[in-house]
Amino acid sequence: MNENHIYSVAFGVSDDGRKVVGRTHAPDTQVAFLWTQTDGMVNLGVPPTWSMTEAHGIAPDGSVIVGFGEVTGIGFEAFRRTEAEGIVPLGVLDESPFDYHSEAHDASVSGWVIVGWSKFDRWRFATTWTPRRGLINLNEILTNEFGVDLGDHQLSQASAVSYDGKTIVGWGGHKDYSAVEAFLVRIPCIDDCDRCSFRERMTGRCKPQGDGTVKVVAKLSGGRVGATLTFCLDYYKAFAEATVNEDGRAKARFKRLPPGPHHLTLKECDAPAEVTCE
Template identity: 40%
Template sequence: MLALGSALASAQDCRGRFDILLPPTMSEGGVRALSASGLCAAGWSHAPPYEILQRWRWSANIGFEGAFDAYSISGAEGLSSRGDFEVGIVANSSLHNQPYIWNRSLGLRVIASINNQSATALSVSDDGGVVVGRWFVMTGIPRAFRWTESDGMQDLGVFGITPGEARDISDDGSVIVGWGNGVGAFRWTKETGLQDLGALAGNGGEASAVSGDGRVIVGFTYDQNYRTLPFRWTQADGMKLVPLPDDREGAASDVSFDGSFIVGWYRPSTSSAIRHAFCWSDLLGFEDLGIAGNNTESVANAVSDDGEVVAGYMDDGVQSTPFRWIRASADVNRDARVANDDFDMFAEQFGSADPRADFNRDGFVNGNDYDLFAEQFDLGC
């Protein structure tokens, strides 16, 4: 286990604060997944001197945990809602990527792939019973897979998803989303089979994530000029664009449990390829999460269920840095103003040790939260 220590640095403004989640012995990396609470994160990093890909995991109560001893290469890709199951890739002696599922009590288990081909696990149901991802046929073409203990690894390519990937799964394991050649963004269930989600300009796209309740799907579609645009899909409304400033280019990467919060990246300027992480919700609208330090761009890959924590990576043009962005607004009741009723509400939550008073999202309600809230309140943030 790696201690949190000085590896956690912060930058803060009225929008929120960036916590840098880089393991002390690593040179760069990124967050790939968050638990529903935002108190557990997992991803990848590079270990010097050979910059080998290494898995890491961070939780508020334990801190950093490093790579698996038995494998020289590893990377975490997904977490269950509670954060107790983790999936990703490990490399065997022949350097084939193999999918894994990990749980603290059960340990690491490598999932047998089809024909022993390279594969990557990308997402896992909340109980760890269903895993999805991609595997590669001999020609290197990716195909979507679904794995369960009873059925083993199933090739979803037989449903027309070839090539393609299964990118995410609902908490109960019933809804799978991803992309496939010829179908673009798709939704798949065992009962209804494959559903093409369509494309707003007829140019395809990809589904990146599904809400925990399985009702909302997000990703990106291409416009007539093949720019990527983020979408939100529901059974009732179909595919709708996530509104970005001035119709800028972007993509949605993740969505909260009930579909209220959507995160991803967008391009703030039409004259630059630089990206900024964003969070969008009906309640708060569009939020540019900005950057911190010497970084020039940021990308959001994951969001907590309440939208208070966003995670991904920042980049300075040379290397990437994993982050957790924590909302730092003293507008507790979310009425778009900071007033005495916000202070009263926070004080009541703090006095009863309500988890909502964990203002700095470190897993504890203590004086640090009170001080940080008071600072933001005084600033009118």
């Protein structure tokens, strides 16, 4: 982006490899970027009160980008970015001087769970962020909600999270930093991460129509009761909403389609299904 200073680093990629995120130099500062084959490298910008941004991760479906930026004169703060909202700060654990620092490094599908780290009272702690609860110390979640006895160990940074938000990896060690070790945490859902736990249980079926077109019926099982989901046809060319019923099922129909292969997915979860209509 700056012809006089060639510099860029990629940190994250979507599941399908179509979106890449990282950092590069713009004329005046360092900025987060999104790269696609169609648009090339796109500057994601810097909020008015910030001096730089850096993208470190992207949700598997490519819908949410995460990273951090420098809040001018204050410190560093994690962010999430979507096409609709732009860059949204995620907060810090400690707003006091010298401790105002948080970073986001990865996100589960649709950004339901975002992981990273933040400082508190001069210490560095692994964090999770969810839309409902905001930024939380992962050590406290494990201790207070799941009864895990961490002893003298402390989780210092969460570096990556699984598709469903239930597995988190990173590094930590003894509280005196005498040893540093990798960690893997498997926990039940935090808030809405189970909204997408059904990703392998969507199917599609074709029904030929009398006018030479076909109707595609998309069915989902094992969904969270009451969740409203958006079925997408052929890479977001058509949409249909459906609510998961008491049996955990939802159904959507797409009419007057040409025969041939069709692709189904869920906007919220990127649950894929392929169907070929003869």
